[in-house]
Amino acid sequence: MLCKDKIAIVTGAGRGIGRAIALLLAEEGAKVVVNYSRSAEAAEQTASQINDAGGEAVAIQADVAIAAEIENLFTKTIERFGRVDILVNNAGITRDKLILRMAEEDWDSVINTNLKGAFLTCRTAAKLMVKQKIGIIVNVGSVMGRVGGAGQVNYSASKAGMIGLTKSLAKELGGRNIRVNAVAPGFIETDMTETLKEDYRESIRKQIPMARFGTSEDIASVVAFLCSSGAAYIQGEVISIDGGLFM
Ligand code: NAP
Helix, strand or coil, X not given: CCCCCCEEEECCCCCHHXXXXXXXXXXXXXXXXXXXXXXXXXXXXXXHHHHHCCCEEEEEECXXXXXXXXXXXXXXXXXXXXXXXEEEECCXXXXXXXXXXXXXXXXXXXXXXXXXXXXXXXXXXXXXXXXXXXXEEEEECCCHHXXXXXXXXXXXXHHHHHHHHHHHHHHHHHHHCEEXXXXXXXXXXXXXXXXXXXXXXXXXXXXXXXXXXECHHHHHHHHXXXXXXXXXXXXXXXXXXXXXXXX
């Protein structure tokens, strides 16, 4: 087991990629906090699936963009499990529009959830992990943070920001035995990409050397590896999981 008896918080873990990460970390022996913002039922179902399979999980609500809710998420996790070994910053949203039509609110909501959210969770986790003298943080970025995307200045900027956050934190915390890395998924089959028009999906597919969109499990397996001792000397890295889209 890659994560035996580790305590993991996965943000946005009721659905999509976060759900797959939560399920796999649990399968690998971790006790998992399934964070959600609005999808209570999905998060409870994810936690139940883990508990029914003999693992241990609890669903906890918190909007990652709100500092007080993040404090509460970590407080409740400590009350239940006593420590936090792994933080996976997966929660994320898109509000795609060309910049000429992009409202300030579209910018703020994406930056606040994707980037400020990761800052808030990392800050709270860092306090605990420095005291524990051990910890692992994995940020879920995106290929869009590396290559940019028309109609996605807010999203691409948030994901590029997560790369800077990851590398800076890796330098700050590396000497404290805390590893900080990121994954950069390409196009993955989830609710987030479901709304893309078929002709756009086809044009993307043609650009992917592996000629398919990825699955949530494709991302979860790399995150689980980054959380394992096999990745003990990987620090400040951003691993593309995109079928070769970005090289
Ligand atoms: P998704 O299916 O739309 O799920 C998004 C998740 O984020 C949900 O669990 C949602 O929970 C949670 N979330 C959103 N706002 C939140 C908030 N304020 N606080 C806490 N949780 C919040 O998306 P996905 O495709 O699984 O994406 C997961 C991550 O992968 C995101 O960071 C995304 O940017 C990244 N990513 C996805 C793709 C892709 O192609 N799908 C590609 C690259 C990167 P609630 O429903 O409870 O709000």
